[in-house]
Amino acid sequence: MPQKTVDSPAITHDSKIYVAGHRGLVGSAVVRCLQKRGYCNIITRTRQQLDLADSQAVKNFFEGQRPDCVIDAAAKVGGIHANNAYPADFIRDNLLIQNNLVDNAWRAGCRKFVFLGSTCIYPKMAPQPLKEEYLLTGPLEPTNEWYAIAKIAGIKMCQAYRKQYGFDAISLMPTNLYGPGDNFDLENSHVLPALIRKFHEAKIAHKPEVVIWGTGKPKREFLYVDDMASATVFLMENYSDDQIVNVGVGEDISIRELAETVKNTIGYEGALVFDIDKPDGTPRKLLDVSRLSALGWQATTSLQQGIESTYRWYVQSQER
Numbered sequence: 001m002p003q004k005t006v007d008s009p010a011i012t013h014d015s016k017i018y019v020a021g022h023r024g025l026v027g028s029a030v031v032r033c034l035q036k037r038g039y040c041n042i043i044t045r046t047r048q049q050l051d052l053a054d055s056q057a058v059k060n061f062f063e064g065q066r067p068d069c070v071i072d073a074a075a076k077v078g079g080i081h082a083n084n085a086y087p088a089d090f091i092r093d094n095l096l097i098q099n100n101l102v103d104n105a106w107r108a109g110c111r112k113f114v115f116l117g118s119t120c121i122y123p124k125m126a127p128q129p130l131k132e133e134y135l136l137t138g139p140l141e142p143t144n145e146w147y148a149i150a151k152i153a154g155i156k157m158c159q160a161y162r163k164q165y166g167f168d169a170i171s172l173m174p175t176n177l178y179g180p181g182d183n184f185d186l187e188n189s190h191v192l193p194a195l196i197r198k199f200h201e202a203k204i205a206h207k208p209e210v211v212i213w214g215t216g217k218p219k220r221e222f223l224y225v226d227d228m229a230s231a232t233v234f235l236m237e238n239y240s241d242d243q244i245v246n247v248g249v250g251e252d253i254s255i256r257e258l259a260e261t262v263k264n265t266i267g268y269e270g271a272l273v274f275d276i277d278k279p280d281g282t283p284r285k286l287l288d289v290s291r292l293s294a295l296g297w298q299a300t301t302s303l304q305q306g307i308e309s310t311y312r313w314y315v316q317s318q319e320r
Contacts, residue, residue, distance in 0.1 A: 011069050011112050011236060018043040018067035020052060020101055021074030026116060026174070028181050029229035030071055037233060043067055053096040055104075062108035069112040070105045071232060072098065072154075080143045080213070080281050081187060087146040094150035102157050106167045113169035114236050115158050117244070119221075119285050120148040121173065129288040132173070132244050141282045159242045168240050172232060175248035175287050179225030179306060180313035192222060195259055196311055199268040209271040210263075213278035216256030221248050221286050224306035227299040234297045248287035249299045265307050 011017070017034060021027035022044040034042055043065055050061055052074050076093040083090055098115065105113050122130045123138030135155070140148045158169035182193040189197075195212070202210045231247045239245065253261070259272055292298075301309075 013038045014041055015039070015068040015111075016041045016043060016065070017069045017071065018045075018065065019071045019073060020045075020097075021072070023047075024073060024075075024077075025177060025179065025181050025183065025225050026228060026232075027071075027073035029179065029225040030073055030232055033226065033229035033233050052100055053093060055096075055100050058100040058104050059107075062104040062110075066108045067105070067110055069114070069236065070101060070110055071114045071116075071236065072101050073116050073232075074101070075116070075151075077147070077183075078189070080279055083144040083147055084279075090144075091146040091150050094147060095153060098150070098154040098157065102154070102161060102169065106161055106165060106169075111168060112236060113158065113167065114232060115154050115169060115171045116232070117151040117155055117171055117173045118147065119173055119175050119246075119248075119287060120144045120282075121152050121155065122285070124282050128284050129250070129286040130246065131288045132246055132291060135244065143279060143281055155244055162242050170235060170239055170241065171244045172235060173244055173246050173287070174228050174231075175221040175223050175246075175285070177223055177225050177228050179310050181225070182310060182314075184314060191220065191255065192258065192262070192307070193310070193314075195262045196266070196307070196314055199263050199266045200311070200314065202270055203266055203268040207270055209273045210259075210268070211273045211275050212255070212259055213275055214255065214280040215276050216259065216272075216274045217254060218280045218282065219252040219254050219284045219286065220258065221250075221252040222258075222303055222306070223248050223299060224301035224309075227301050231292065231297050231299075235292075235295070239295060243291075245292055245295075246287040246289050247292060248289050250287065250289045250293075252284065252286040253303065261304065262307060262311075265304070265311055 124141040126134040155171045158171050161167040178192040183189045184193045184197045
């Protein structure tokens with residue numbers, strides 16, 4: 001069993017890097033980014049090949065592969081509806097996945113572990129913008145607390161393994177992500193891909209209006225997924241500390257403004273209708289990204305550019 005260490009050798013382009021959840025929105029972007037940066041020993045497994053909730057299967061995988069680095073982009077994710085409808089699934093599956101990955105990575109002598117969390121870990125009424133130190137300072141947003149609690153447990157697990165064993169595990173908190181490969185299922189997708197699909201379908205069907213959940217007043221920050229991947233690889237290469245790091249753009253937009261932007265990008269000419277009987281979720285979630293900026297990284301894709309790229313991908317995916 002690995003003993004406590006102080007420093008881990010640097011990850012090189014020849015290092016064996018396992019990307020968990022490589023078929024997902026973030027994981028696929030991380031693989032693209034690693035390949036562009038010249039990493040040539042990337043390991044992936046589909047859910048059929050490796051069930052990350054199966055502790056024995058994960059143990060066998062790590063004993064056989066012994067990766068130098070793990071990027072944990074695997075999670076059960078969804079929007080307000082999915083979190084409300086399946087709370088047990090969200091807390092159980094996410095706890096199992098991250099517990100299996102962190103513990104077995106450490107036991108197999110992994111040199112670097114990158115854990116990807118979520119901004120829902122912060123208290124619902126935390127001051128804006130959200131600073132990393134606001135973690136565990138107040139009640140969570142009720143509509144996604146099950147997912148949030150699992151992610152908080154993942155952060156604390158990484159910190160505990162660093163403290164007790166010297167395991168070089170870092171935790172990144174991305175803002176709302178979107179981009180090619182996103183989930184456009186209206187039952188369990190996040191707001192931006194859901195809006196893209198709604199407006200596209202309304203345009204094709206010549207519908208007179210599009211109904212959007214809530215008041216449109218909440219404000220959200222959106223980060224293009226390839227920018228998130230870039231930050232992930234940057235921090236894998238340059239960061240080693242128990243403090244979490246926010247990953248975002250440092251700017252937000254109201255849901256109403258977002259809907260108008262998507263509507264105009266797609267070219268839909270009907271009306272917007274806001275269903276105020278549906279929940280809004282957290283009033284605002286803007287990240288303070290000063291820690292990340294001080295480390296030398298910032299996003300490069302504008303929201304308009306990102307929406308256009310995501311919409312092109314969505315249309316092409318419907319034509320396949």
